[in-house]
Amino acid sequence: MSGVSLLLVEDDLELAGLLDRVLTDEGYQVSHAPDGQRGLHLALTRGFEVMVVDRGLPAVEGLDLIGRLRGRGVATPMLVLSARGTTQDRVDGLDAGAEDYLSKPFELTELLARLRALLRRHPDRTESLVIPGGQLDLSTRTVRRASGDQVELSEREARLLALLAARPGAVFSRGELLDRVFDAAESETVVDTYVHYCRRKLGRGVITTVRGLGYRLGAL
Numbered sequence: 001m002s003g004v005s006l007l008l009v010e011d012d013l014e015l016a017g018l019l020d021r022v023l024t025d026e027g028y029q030v031s032h033a034p035d036g037q038r039g040l041h042l043a044l045t046r047g048f049e050v051m052v053v054d055r056g057l058p059a060v061e062g063l064d065l066i067g068r069l070r071g072r073g074v075a076t077p078m079l080v081l082s083a084r085g086t087t088q089d090r091v092d093g094l095d096a097g098a099e100d101y102l103s104k105p106f107e108l109t110e111l112l113a114r115l116r117a118l119l120r121r122h123p124d125r126t127e128s129l130v131i132p133g134g135q136l137d138l139s140t141r142t143v144r145r146a147s148g149d150q151v152e153l154s155e156r157e158a159r160l161l162a163l164l165a166a167r168p169g170a171v172f173s174r175g176e177l178l179d180r181v182f183d184a185a186e187s188e189t190v191v192d193t194y195v196h197y198c199r200r201k202l203g204r205g206v207i208t209t210v211r212g213l214g215y216r217l218g219a220l
């Protein structure tokens, strides 16, 4: 189970610190967001294999955060932590798109066991990246759209999108894309050709042309 990337969204910094230590000891690569807005940003700009989300969060509330991520095609398994533990709260959490729900206070051993169970149910611990309208799975080179449809990409299309998605706000010149995705001996027009292919498969908005500079990922 070592090396599983985990995003912890928790505003209780004392609890977050404790969970960070315990989860890191268990071999998870933990990233922490102290509010829902930063959790949303991290989840949309980096691929995580599992998420632990507190329900009561400042900026963007936990279930709202999960609903927004699911709406953008993020399929990462998520476990909700909540100070409230009624049946209706659990139902709300599961309906919002979470896979599991744990009421505070909880035993750390139970959280760890639930995370292991969650990862067993989602064994495809693949590298995935968020792109406009869906999630790019690099191991299968498919894009799962928010609608549930899957779109297959060629190796070059997937590498081009993965490079852009790794730094969603950054503009890449055609020369840089040629160098990093294609064969430097080819003409820069090969970049334009593959941008065209990606747009044809995934919609015009997937890659934005920045006139005179190059390309960047479309708006997330």
Ligand code: CA
Pocket (backbone or CB within 6 Å): 010, 011, 012, 054, 055, 056, 057
């Ligand atoms: Ca809280």
